[in-house]
Amino acid sequence: MDRYHWLVFLHVTGAFMVLGGAVMAGIFNFAALRRERPSEIVVLFRLAQIAVRSITIGMVVALAFGLWLVSDADFGWGDTWVVLALILWVVANAMGGAGGGRDKRTREFAERLAAEGDQPSTELRARLRDPLTLALSWGSGAVVIVILALMIWKPGA
Amino acid sequence: MLAIIRPDSWDFPLFLHVLGAMVVTGATAATFIAAISAQRWPWLRRVVFRTLLAAVIPGWLLMRLAGEWINSKEDIAGDPTWLGIGYIVGDLGLVLLVVTTILSWVSTRKLDRSWPLRSVAGLAGLYLVALLVAMFAMSGKPGS
Numbered sequence: 598m599d600r601y602h603w604l605v606f607l608h609v610t611g612a613f614m615v616l617g618g619a620v621m622a623g624i625f626n627f628a629a630l631r632r633e634r635p636s637e638i639v640v641l642f643r644l645a646q647i648a649v650r651s652i653t654i655g656m657v658v659a660l661a662f663g664l665w666l667v668s669d670a671d672f673g674w675g676d677t678w679v680v681l682a683l684i685l686w687v688v689a690n691a692m693g694g695a696g697g698g699r700d701k702r703t704r705e706f707a708e709r710l711a712a713e714g715d716q717p718s719t720e721l722r723a724r725l726r727d728p729l730t731l732a733l734s735w736g737s738g739a740v741v742i743v744i745l746a747l748m749i750w751k752p753g754a
Numbered sequence: 755m756l757a758i759i760r761p762d763s764w765d766f767p768l769f770l771h772v773l774g775a776m777v778v779t780g781a782t783a784a785t786f787i788a789a790i791s792a793q794r795w796p797w798l799r800r801v802v803f804r805t806l807l808a809a810v811i812p813g814w815l816l817m818r819l820a821g822e823w824i825n826s827k828e829d830i831a832g833d834p835t836w837l838g839i840g841y842i843v844g845d846l847g848l849v850l851l852v853v854t855t856i857l858s859w860v861s862t863r864k865l866d867r868s869w870p871l872r873s874v875a876g877l878a879g880l881y882l883v884a885l886l887v888a889m890f891a892m893s894g895k896p897g898s
Contacts, residue, residue: 598896606894613776613889620780621787624809628801640795644787648780742773749769750762 604669608662614655616745619738621648626700626734630725633717635710638725642704649697660686677753682744689740696733703730767824774816775889781809782882785854789875796865802874803858806851814851818844836891843888850881 598606625645629638666672667679703724710718724730760768785805792798821844830837854877861870890896 598894602894602896606890609889609893613779616773616776617780617783620777620809620813621784624781624784624801624805625788628804637795637797640791640798641801644784644791647787648784651783745773745776746769749772750765 601666601670604662604666608659608666611655611657611659611662612745612748614651615659615741616738618648618651618655619741621645621651623735623738633722634715635707635718635721636715638707638721639704639711642700642707645700652693656686656690672754676751678747678751681752682747685740685744685747689737689744692733692740693737696730696737699727699730700734703727761827764824764827767820767827770820771817771824774813774818774820775885775892777813778810778817779813779882779885779889781805781813782878782885785810785858786875786878786882789858789871789878792861792871793868793875799858799862799865799871802871803855803862806855806858811851811855814844814847818848834895835897836895839891840888843884847881847884850877854878854881 622645625641625648629641629645632638632641663682667674672679703721706724707721710716710721785802788798788802788805792802821840825837854874857870857877858874861867861874864870
C-alpha cells in the first residue's frame with residue numbers, strides 16, 4: 598500500500614468513527630425517548646457517551662488525515678469542497694457540542710431523579726424531547742452527512 | 755488516485771454505499787454494546803432486537819445494494835482482493851445478521867436464559883470486526 602492509500606484509510610477510519618458514532622448516539626438517544634424510568638434513561642445516556650467519545654476522536658482523526666491528503670494528493674486549499682468541508686466541520690462540532698452539553702444536563706437531572714425514588718417525571722420527558730436539543734444533536738449528524746457528500750462529489754475540484 | 759479520476763455517474767451510488775456502510779457499522783457497534791450491557795439490564799434486550807431490525811439490516815441493505823450498483827458501473831479489471839473481501843463480508847454478513855436477529859428475538863422471549871444474549875453479543879462483535887477489515891480493504895485497497 599502506498600502513502601496515498603494509507604492516508605485514505607486513516608481519513609476514512611476517522612469518518613467512520615464520526616458517522617458510526619453518530620448512528621450509535623442516535624440509536625441510544627431514540628431509545629431513551631421511549632423509556633419512562635429515570636434510571637433506564639441514565640443507562641442509555643451513559644451508553645451514548647461511548648458514541649460521543651468515538652465522534653470526538655473521529656473528528657480529530659478525519660480532519661488531521663484529511664488535511665494531509667489535501668496537500669499530498671495535490672488538491673487545492675481553495676477548492677470549494679475543501680473550504681466548505683472545513684466550515685461545516687466547525688459547524689458540526691459547534692452544534693454537537695451545544696447539543697451534547699444540554700444532553701449532559703438532562704442526564705444529570707435523570708441521575709438525581711433516579712436517586713430520589715426513580716419515578717417517571719414530566720419534566721424529564723420534556724427535557725428529552727426539547728426541540729432545540731434534538732435539533733442541535735440531529736442537525737450536527739445531518740451536517741456530517743453533507744460533509745460526506747462533499748468528500749464524494751468534490752465540487753470545484 | 756481513484757477519487758480524482760472517478761466519473762461523476764459513480765458518485766451517487768458511492769455516496770449511498772459509504773453511508774450504508776457507516777450506518778451498519780455504527781448500528782452493529784450499538785448492538786454489541788447494548789447486548790453486553792443487557793446482561794446487567796435485561797430491558798435492553800428489546801433495544802438490541804429493535805436496533806438489529808430498524809438500523810443494522812436496513813443499513814446492510816443500503817450498503818450492499820448501492821455496492822452492487824457501483825460495481826455494475828465500474829469495470830474493475832481482474833478479481834482484486836479488496837473487492838473479494840467486500841463481497842465476503844457483505845454476503846456472509848447477511849446470514850450472520852439474520853441468525854443474530856433471530857437469537858436476539860429469542861433473548862427477548864426467554865429472559866431466564868443468558869446464552870441467546872451472549873451469542874448475540876459474540877456475533878455482533880465478530881461482524882463489527884469483519885466490517886472494520888472490509889473498511890480497511892475497501893479504502894486502502896491493499897494489493898491493488
